[in-house]
Amino acid sequence: MGIANAIVCPLGRVAYQPTWALQEAIKDHLVAGRRLAEPPPHVVLLLEHPPVYTLGRSGDAAHLLLDERQLGAFGAEFHRIDRGGDITFHGPGQLVGYFLLDLERIFRDLHRLMRALEEIVLRTLADYGVTGTRVQGRTGVWVGPSGSERKICALGIRSSRWVTMHGIAFNINTDLSFYQHIVPCGIVDRGVTSLSQELGRWCDEAQVQRRVARHFGEVFDVEPTVLNGAAAFTYLASIAGIKHLKNALQPWGLEPSRVLPGHG
Numbered sequence: 001m002g003i004a005n006a007i008v009c010p011l012g013r014v015a016y017q018p019t020w021a022l023q024e025a026i027k028d029h030l031v032a033g034r035r036l037a038e039p040p041p042h043v044v045l046l047l048e049h050p051p052v053y054t055l056g057r058s059g060d061a062a063h064l065l066l067d068e069r070q071l072g073a074f075g076a077e078f079h080r081i082d083r084g085g086d087i088t089f090h091g092p093g094q095l096v097g098y099f100l101l102d103l104e105r106i107f108r109d110l111h112r113l114m115r116a117l118e119e120i121v122l123r124t125l126a127d128y129g130v131t132g133t134r135v136q137g138r139t140g141v142w143v144g145p146s147g148s149e150r151k152i153c154a155l156g157i158r159s160s161r162w163v164t165m166h167g168i169a170f171n172i173n174t175d176l177s178f179y180q181h182i183v184p185c186g187i188v189d190r191g192v193t194s195l196s197q198e199l200g201r202w203c204d205e206a207q208v209q210r211r212v213a214r215h216f217g218e219v220f221d222v223e224p225t226v227l228n229g230a231a232a233f234t235y236l237a238s239i240a241g242i243k244h245l246k247n248a249l250q251p252w253g254l255e256p257s258r259v260l261p262g263h264g
Helices: 016-035 068-073 110-127 176-181 195-199 205-219 229-240 245-249
Strands: 006-013 042-048 052-055 077-080 087-090 094-100 132-135 138-143 150-160 163-171
Touching: 006 205, 006 229, 016 042, 016 077, 016 094, 016 163, 016 229, 016 245, 042 205, 087 094, 087 163, 094 110, 094 205, 110 132, 110 138, 110 150, 110 163, 110 205, 229 245
Parallel strands: 006 042, 052 077
Antiparallel strands: 042 094, 052 087, 094 163, 132 138, 138 150, 150 163
């Protein structure tokens, strides 16, 4: 499954809509790069969002249990987006991983990709002594006994000309009360959980990011280059053609970038 090269960019807390636009720009860059003798690196964005509910193209709007006024009261946004899957939540304390991968250079198999992304999370959970599982017919990563599993990581991707967007939503220290306002992923007979809830303690989110980055390298057989802080924004701005990228992604009031120092 090895890939030639990949760039991992931790971005901290960033707004949803401009990050979606950034993904589109990176996707176009990867497609255009196929004409080059040396195609550009794949890109992984590791980040978190302010509270936002997103509904995939196959989802049911009735699974959002709040109206626009109530959303505003909770300080949350709502977006219909182009990934697969139903409704999910993103917010502080959740690690979102967007995987911008050119499958033309890896493998043309979306199901295999989903299993690979799940494997990254399964290995990360194992680092903390938590046993994650897959559930037949239900995408994502779960914990707990069969029949009463709790979802700890949702997955949803989109592929355009075999370049992928979106990825994972891994609950670390997430406020799970936000899930009370949706039918998560359209599943009514299972609950949700977080790494901190399973461990009974707060988790170092930067450490989890480092481990996700490391396991991405293992699963895809690549030594990723991690770009922190200004280096990440400079690189992404250059390939996406977006001026003042950091200001666009981190408007006033959002936290600055997190970095991935050390080896975790």
